[in-house]
Amino acid sequence: MARLVAAGLGLIAVVSACGATSGQPGTATIAVVAAENEYGNVAAQIGGKDVSVTSVESNPNTDPHTYEVSPSIAQKVGAALLVIQNGVGYDNYMTRILSASPSQSRKVIDVQHLLGLPDSTPNPHLWYDPTTMPKVANALAADYAALKPADASYFTANATRFIASLNPWLQALASFRARYFGTPVATTEPVADYMLQAAGADNLTPFKFQADIMNGVDPAPQDVSLETGLFTQHKVKVLVYNQQVTDTLTQTFISAAQSAKIPVIGVYETMPTPGYNYQSWMLAEVTALQQAVADGISTQHL
Numbered sequence: 444m445a446r447l448v449a450a451g452l453g454l455i456a457v458v459s460a461c462g463a464t465s466g467q468p469g470t471a472t473i474a475v476v477a478a479e480n481e482y483g484n485v486a487a488q489i490g491g492k493d494v495s496v497t498s499v500e501s502n503p504n505t506d507p508h509t510y511e512v513s514p515s516i517a518q519k520v521g522a523a524l525l526v527i528q529n530g531v532g533y534d535n536y537m538t539r540i541l542s543a544s545p546s547q548s549r550k551v552i553d554v555q556h557l558l559g560l561p562d563s564t565p566n567p568h569l570w571y572d573p574t575t576m577p578k579v580a581n582a583l584a585a586d587y588a589a590l591k592p593a594d595a596s597y598f599t600a601n602a603t604r605f606i607a608s609l610n611p612w613l614q615a616l617a618s619f620r621a622r623y624f625g626t627p628v629a630t631t632e633p634v635a636d637y638m639l640q641a642a643g644a645d646n647l648t649p650f651k652f653q654a655d656i657m658n659g660v661d662p663a664p665q666d667v668s669l670e671t672g673l674f675t676q677h678k679v680k681v682l683v684y685n686q687q688v689t690d691t692l693t694q695t696f697i698s699a700a701q702s703a704k705i706p707v708i709g710v711y712e713t714m715p716t717p718g719y720n721y722q723s724w725m726l727a728e729v730t731a732l733q734q735a736v737a738d739g740i741s742t743q744h745l
Contacts (some may be wrong), residue, residue: 530555531567572637706735
């Protein structure tokens with residue numbers, strides 16, 4: 444899956460800073476680097492007082508598919524005792540950095556591999572799948588325990604607490620599925636497709652079209668016409684678009700939906716900050732979907 448390298452996106456955010464960072468196993472603070480801040484947020488919740496987490500991609504106003512590898516990022520990854528990345532070609536720069544700075548003591552969680560997904564997995568936005576983060580949380584607890592055995596029970600308890608805290612999101616998905624199963628929706632990219640599937644929505648936008656937009660490929664004219672017809676012919680109840688990556692074509696679809704009085708929802712690839720953790724972010728996205736279908740309310744920004 445194509446990943447363009449662009450300048451000016453060397454954005455690093457400290458998600459949780461709990462004391463001095465250490466590069467040695469068994470010491471007070473475990474240095475963690477997460478490629479995306481949604482994983483960084485979960486890593487901070489599971490590690491708690493014992494971790495210092497740096498998230499590489501954290502700006503919801505930029506396209507996370509583009510990233511310039513900077514020397515400072517390489518330094519932070521090289522010093523980390525645990526690294527977490529999405530995989531599926533979404534953050535290949537992390538793989539390159541890890542290859543250039545090998546470490547026998549470093550733990551690496553590649554979510555793609557954790558889930559057993561092939562490289563050909565078409566939709567890389569794995570964190571929108573409700574089954575993903577419980578597995579990530581347990582993997583984090585296990586790796587933290589290996590790095591700091593004395594606090595193994597603490598990490599396990601944090602993972603258990605985190606998984607339980609996902610219940611409001613899961614209940615919201617189940618509620619939407621029960622009330623609005625089969626609701627037709629349109630999308631510009633497959634950002635929230637896993638969540639839409641879990642909610643029982645019927646995405647009428649062909650995946651090839653979504654993939655073209657995601658990968659910066661001009662979609663075929665007939666696919667553009669098909670997408671536009673979903674709004675002009677009132678075939679869908681809501682448009683879900685990638686709020687972080689908008690261009691003239693995307694704006695055309697937004698305008699067509701608005702002209703047809705079809706509510707529009709903006710979804711994110713990196714967790715909006717401040718004000719959200721992973722759980723509240725996911726719940727907010729489902730709430731926006733429910734409000735769009737039930738009350739015709741648009742939520743373009745969280």
